[in-house]
């Protein structure tokens with residue numbers, strides 16, 4: 149297992165919808181069960197090895213297999229730790245406003261809508277607004293965004309009053325201490341300094357150590373410890389300053405460590421070891437005498453509010469289960485955030501709420517919002533999705549098992565497992581993510597044979613329209629698999645700012661899959677969204693930008709069709725991912741209003757949708773799309789924020805379009 153799940157998770161959710169995380173559903177506080185025998189680590193003081201092996205200092209996604217738990221105490225010691233989440237074992241308590249935390253048999257500890265009146269929460273109601281305990285940029289964005297407000301240099305200038313914009317330089321300032329973090333302004337740097345002070349010194353020491361480890365090695369060695377370690381360290385340093393009351397909800401988050409096997413624990417152990425080294429808990433072996441190392445490390449841990457190295461590992465496990473993807477206002481993943489209150493939310497594949505950052509995750513009071521996207525009746529549990537809703541059942545099941553260690557039993561998953569024959573008189577509901585085109589090309593759908601769950605009933609599928617059976621042999625499984633691989637590669641290219649490579653990687657898979665399945669199919673929808681992101685970046689910089697815009701617009705039409713499939717049963721109206729996709733399509737139609745659309749035969753889509761006639765027809769189609777998008781954005785990011793930052797851009801796009809149109813009419 150090479151990389152930390154949280155980072156996989158981030159990549160898997162590029163622009164994919166709301167950030168989400170939380171404790172496992174239906175999971176009582178983990179019992180203090182002993183770790184499996186093969187996970188038993190050696191006490192640090194008894195080991196000949198350095199607490200942090202040199203190979204652990206490589207970049208996080210490439211972290212090699214390392215006997216990383218060696219810095220930790222015996223399994224017996226770990227097992228004696230009290231279980232986490234001891235607060236409110238049996239009672240309910242009011243969280244904030246009209247929310248209640250309850251503990252139930254079926255759901256464990258979670259958040260419920262409990263208004264004092266009988267009123268339901270409607271889509272667009274902000275249920276919870278909190279400031280995350282910490283929010284940090286992921287390593288990929290450290291050079292291009294402000295470490296405090298998460299803005300790029302251009303975004304920071306746009307946010308300034310117009311009079312000041314000319315005087316600012318369009319560049320971020322690098323911290324002269326660590327030369328790692330950047331800031332958009334002196335104000336952001338000053339505001340971040342109380343926390344960055346310790347981090348800055350640690351980054352300097354870490355980079356020096358990494359450089360000396362790198363000597364004679366061919367592998368690339370990262371000069372900073374990675375997103376997770378920076379987030380965890382900030383959390384502990386902030387806890388030192390703010391005190392035990394502030395940290396209590398963090399230490400009460402669910403850990404799931406008791407449910408993990410050694411393979412799942414290993415990458416977390418690597419992170420814990422790197423965290424201990426980064427924070428100066430464990431030093432390089434030559435830095436202090438052997439006999440003092442263990443007790444000195446223990447004292448330094450205690451100063452951070454942790455009783456033992458086993459509790460440090462617990463802390464990392466809590467983070468792994470409970471951290472959120474800190475997404476931009478338009479849902480691109482930028483980093484991670486820890487917000488213990490929101491982490492109490494349980495998961496459903498048919499969520500009634502979403503976790504969003506309407507104005508981005510940067511320093512701003514109440515930046516993390518939980519917004520209702522469906523009606524929630526009094527006494528209903530508030531449920532968000534921890535996974536990308538465009539994932540098929542098998543993929544959702546895999547993600548939930550690997551990162552959150554539970555099996556979902558929502559209505560959607562139950563249906564997928566049962567494959568129940570339709571009740572008499574009612575049309576069978578076919579999950580649009582699992583659908584394939586009828587092989588007779590009648591336009592009907594057939595259920596895909598892929599379930600990824602041995603316990604699921606076998607599929608006996610025929611076309612929803614003409615009744616034809618599925619073609620044999622069915623090659624869609626291979627196409628799906630290579631599509632998944634292409635998606636992973638393309639997302640890495642986007643992370644490293646190589647949109648052309650991402651676009652090249654995606655085209656073939658999109659062509660193959662769009663011939664086999666409707667745009668709602670898995671993983672076609674995710675591939676198209678990734679390709680659209682790449683094309684929009686390319687259209688801004690490359691030549692042939694009109695061609696790129698045309699193709700991005702065609703993809704936009706297919707993406708919106710895919711998200712609205714099956715009457716919005718998967719992405720309901722007001723789901724943030726759907727609202728943002730519609731806003732993007734509206735803007736593309738307007739930006740591309742003069743395009744000639746002549747390249748349709750070169751489209752990556754097997755049967756590309758027709759673009760509205762260039763000129764007025766396309767501009768008006770864009771306008772209609774923006775109006776609809778605005779309504780959904782209010783639902784997705786909250787009426788109280790007027791649809792967040794994306795809502796504001798849509799209103800201003802509509803304004804300038806209407807000004808142009810009235811000019812034309814006046815002529």
Ligand SMILES: [Zn+2]
Nearest residue numbers: 294297332336
């Ligand atoms: Zn800033």
Ligand SMILES: [Zn+2]
Nearest residue numbers: 323325326348
């Ligand atoms: Zn610094």
Ligand SMILES: [Zn+2]
Nearest residue numbers: 497556558561
């Ligand atoms: Zn489910």
Ligand SMILES: [Zn+2]
Nearest residue numbers: 586590611614
């Ligand atoms: Zn058919």
